[in-house]
Amino acid sequence: MRLPREDGTLHDHHPRADPVRHHPGPPPRSRAVLAAAHVVADPNRTAAGTPAALDWDATLAFRRHLWSHGLGVAEAMDTAQRGMGLDWPTAAELIGRSAAEARAVGGRIVCGAGTDQLTAPARDLAEVVAAYEEQLAVVEDSGAQPVLMASRALAALARGPEDYAQVYGHLLRQSARPAVLHWLGPMFDPALTGYWGSADLGAATETFLDLVAAHPGKVDGVKVSFLDAGHEVALRRRLPDGVRCYTGDDFHYPELIDGDDHGSSHALLGVFDPLAPLAAEGVRRLDTGDHEGFRALLDPTVELARHLFRDPTRYYKTGVVLLAWLAGHQSHFTMVGGLQSARSLPHLARAYQLADGLGLFPDPGLARSRMASLLSVFGVSQ
Template sequence: MAEVLLPDADGTLTATRLAEPAALVTASSPPTSRAVYAAAHVVADPLRACVPAGLDQIDWDATLELRRRLWSLGLGVAESMDTAQRGMGLDWAGAKELALRTLAEARSCGGDVVVGIATDQIDSATTTLAQIRDAYLEQVDAIEGAGGAVVMMASRHLARAATGPDDYLRVYDAVLSHARNPVILHWLGTDFDPALAGYWGFDEPKAAMRSVIELIAAHPDTVRGIKVSLLDPALEVQLREQVPAPSRVFTGDDYNYADLIAGDGTRHSEALLGAFAAIPRFASAAFARLDRGDVDGFRAILDPTVPLSRLVFTAPTQYYKVGVAWLTYLDGGQDHFRMIAGFETGRSLLHLAELVRTAGQLGLFTDPDRAAARAGGYFAAQGIG
């Protein structure tokens, strides 16, 4: 059994054993019981990962290989989302290039992709609703023109410019009326992005539900569903009970996804999660069970992953991408632990050590010896051990 010395809060080092890889029977075909997307991260070029933006910070071969891995496990890819550091190191130019490359790669291997669109090409902090609308439309056209379907991400510009719910409905109505392919809306909470406070024109998310449902009902042929990332499972359950068919709720709740996806026997959530980029083998194996109607088997595989996901997404939640990249590095999915714009500095060494402990107990690492060597080597390079 592989062993690694990890730092504790008091500065001492404790030997931690990493379990053998979990015995999982994965699938290679997309799940039939649920729509499933993993929001994939971006692998940086370690020699150039430094300043925000800049396409030369991305290792394109390694980034696309991560997407091929997800497709090989039957998972769809949610591209150019916040997991890919959208708005936190990756600007619209980078997100567009990433999306176009991923869409082209998906066509070559039959992978499923949805692509995030936003308003991040706007430079000014002060913008009009018309500018925000036009920014969304530019991005819709770019992705649909390449054969893609979009996730309409929440806009920081709209959160600043809107004076009430009618302003949100006006912008969203224009974009949904323009889109040619079904769109997934995205309701992102302040745990993920504090700049989105008051989204939809209401301080409390529960108060915004009626406005959201009204918007979806007005576009039954365009809105495929809505991704909900509020970390409030009761609100998500309430929303999915009221969302008009055929639209569906896609959970983005990285704290409670097992319960929400399993459902209550009547309704369930689909999946669009950053967590699945960190645990793709577990997700693939769990949905293979669910496709056979084995809910208990699904829960037996996925429930034990929730504590790891909650640790990855612990506050400040927007730094969860660090955990995704760290675990991917330890498991051999990339050759280094550097992120675009130096984003890896957003988590402490103690946090990284706890991720190793928790993932190691789960049997996440397909090669525990490699994971131990990489973790030990990284901490040693920081003067630990």
């Protein structure tokens, strides 16, 4: 195949001929592993600036694919385009439908609760709390475990750490199940700059840890997405006993999940959407103490992950959905809000090349044919 480079030139890629077989299996035992799942748009009803229209059959089928490989599903998170096209009414329906599917197959599911139904700036903290409570009720009524997502509305309104402590403290006290706290870095969402009341990462971390310590038994774990392994390890070592650290670091996940003499991270990762079969097989190797085998499987995937999550990081979803289409999990490359246009053709071509090299496509011939059709739309003939 002739694939475009960023400099405008073309180069030859020789696609893999035979697939690499990854078989379904039970959930890993040594780590909790969740994939933040993307949504499949309905290509016949999708338009920028309109409420999200999903292909429900394909969206739910992808979640069954994740569960079949033993991974848990992190639903209605940023990978599902929360705050980037997926409106709250559709997210609420997604939570209900996915939680029902999880019960049917016995799969683990956690779901994001935030404040994105607020389409205008919040007037006060009470309005932020009410929005969180509305979404938390939907998650809890579905039977899923809640993930308290970072709130743009709270970030815009809060005057300091005490406002975060007030809002999150109220939510944790009333949550029926221990929640996961989600700290999303500004590289994923610039509107969250200065979260926890300070632009200084050290000061914000102290506020975050104080909140966790102040609510024993109410926090299942924390998910940190900063693409900063050193920060995550330091935070992980200071968490109270029984509180998990779920890595959200799509750059350093092999070393963080593998761990060190002081512990290891669990996982809640968007990159495990396309990497699900490899990720599950790798962590099952950790179950047997085979750290070298785990790294042998996961280390080679980091180049693809770093490519998908390159700056501007928030557009990583485009590459994730491309790979789902190429792998045959959906029939088209259309995203909610037209986000398939957020990355350049050379970026998408490189994602295909790296994924093909890893053996991520169950049918390499189908992936090649679909990639060739995309290239032809842009005038790159084969």
